[in-house]
Amino acid sequence: MARIVLIRRVSGTLLSAYRANCIMSRGTQSRCYYNTVKRTAAALTGGGAAFLLGLPALSCLVYEAYRKVQSSAVVYALQKEEVLEQADYLYGCAETQKLYQLLLQYKDSDDAEFLWRLARASRDLSLQPTVEAEQKKQLVYEGFTYAKKALERDENNFAAHKWFAVCLSDVGDYEGVKVKIGNSYIIREHLEKAIQLNPKDATSLHILGVWCFAFAELPWYQRKVAAVIFSTPPTSTYQEALEFFLKAEEVDPNFYSTNLLQLGKTYMAMKDNQTAVLWLTKAKEYPAHTLEDKEVHKEAVDLLKKLG
Numbered sequence: 343m344a345r346i347v348l349i350r351r352v353s354g355t356l357l358s359a360y361r362a363n364c365i366m367s368r369g370t371q372s373r374c375y376y377n378t379v380k381r382t383a384a385a386l387t388g389g390g391a392a393f394l395l396g397l398p399a400l401s402c403l404v405y406e407a408y409r410k411v412q413s414s415a416v417v418y419a420l421q422k423e424e425v426l427e428q429a430d431y432l433y434g435c436a437e438t439q440k441l442y443q444l445l446l447q448y449k450d451s452d453d454a455e456f457l458w459r460l461a462r463a464s465r466d467l468s469l470q471p472t473v474e475a476e477q478k479k480q481l482v483y484e485g486f487t488y489a490k491k492a493l494e495r496d497e498n499n500f501a502a503h504k505w506f507a508v509c510l511s512d513v514g515d516y517e518g519v520k521v522k523i524g525n526s527y528i529i530r531e532h533l534e535k536a537i538q539l540n541p542k543d544a545t546s547l548h549i550l551g552v553w554c555f556a557f558a559e560l561p562w563y564q565r566k567v568a569a570v571i572f573s574t575p576p577t578s579t580y581q582e583a584l585e586f587f588l589k590a591e592e593v594d595p596n597f598y599s600t601n602l603l604q605l606g607k608t609y610m611a612m613k614d615n616q617t618a619v620l621w622l623t624k625a626k627e628y629p630a631h632t633l634e635d636k637e638v639h640k641e642a643v644d645l646l647k648k649l650g
Contacts, residue, residue, distance in 0.1 A: 422453065429459050436632045438466045449488065454499045457492035461485045461505045465512060471633070482512045500539035504546045507532040523568050526576045529553060544594035548601045551586030554578035555608060584608045599628040599638040606645060615649050622646050 425444070432441040442463040448456035464485030468478045486509040492502040507529045514522030530553055536546040557578040560568070568575035587605045590597070606622035609615070625642040628635060 422455070426455060426459070429463075433459075433463075438463065438470065442467050452495055454492040454496035454502050457488045457495065458499065458501045458505045461487075461489035461492060461509055464488060465505075465509060468512070479516060482509070482516070485509045486513045498539060500536045500543060500546065503532040503536040503539065504543070504549065507536070508549060519567065520571050523571060523575060526553070526557070530576070542593050544590040544597045544601070547586050547590035547593065548598060548604070551583045551590065551601075551604060551608075554583035554586060555580065555604060555611075558583055559611065580608050580611045584612070596624070596628070599625055599630075599635045602628060603638045603642055606642065610645070610649070619646065619649055622649070 425448070429441060429444055432444065442460075445456060445460040445463050449460060451457060462485070464481045467473065468481035468485065473481070485505075489502065489506040489509040492499065493506045496502055510525050510532075511522075511529050514525045517525075530550065533546055533550040533553065536543065537550065540546065555578075557576050558580045565575065584605070587601055587608060590601050591605070596602070602621055602625035606618045606620075606625055609618035609621060622642045622645050625638055626646065628638065630636045630639050
């Protein structure tokens with residue numbers, strides 16, 4: 343009987359404290375405190391009164407720590423969103439050096455969104471005409487490292503798969519023919535995974551089209567070398583390449599001058615010169631915002647001259 347009275351008095355005291363607390367604080371904090379009161383009253387019935395009477399104060403400390411963690415998470419989320427927005431803006435403006443320097447601050451991040459963008463920026467910087475050979479090689483391997491890390495952090499990130507494939511292809515240029523051909527299987531696998539995760543990503547479709555085009559136009563002597571190294575070397579056709587290039591245009595029309603050029607070249611390879619002229623003209627008339635766009639323009643003009 344004395345025990346029941348004690349329980350009631352303690353519970354009443356705690357509930358009074360809860361009501362007073364509700365006047366001063368609303369929402370999550372008051373709910374947290376009320377749950378603590380209920381747990382304390384229940385524990386008293388089990389005979390743990392002496393220890394558990396201190397729980398309300400302890401709970402407040404836990405709540406404060408939780409609040410700080412939540413606050414930090416919100417700040418990080420806002421900071422991440424702002425940095426990624428700035429990064430995407432710089433990428434759209436072709437400010438490669440500034441983009442690289444911005445993202446380099448996050449090279450030790452565990453966030454795949456930072457890492458795959460840094461991989462892309464490293465690769466883009468390596469393609470700049472002013473970059474010397476040794477620095478280019480360093481940037482290529484650096485980009486691959488970031489892409490690999492991004493994939494390890496989030497294997498369900500389509501962009502991580504895409505840029506891992508692209509960077510692996512670049513690394514192959516320094517590893518010899520055998521490694522480059524061997525990597526081709528892995529490259530296609532990751533491009534297909536990227537498309538599976540995001541069927542609406544035009545660049546993944548374009549890159550896989552380039553992969554198919556490259557193996558479709560492989561000279562006979564290189565096919566022979568590949569057959570010696572691998573019993574079943576990678577193969578493809580112009581028709582397969584065409585399907586990926588057309589699909590890329592379908593999901594995002596006129597998204598990339600090089601895709602227009604590749605469509606023209608693929609139709610030329612398939613002896614459909616009339617359709618080739620159509621796509622090469624589009625490539626020639628594409629606004630030249632980047633160095634690549636200017637190179638595409640020049641190649642399109644040269645090919646149109648050949649077609650008469």
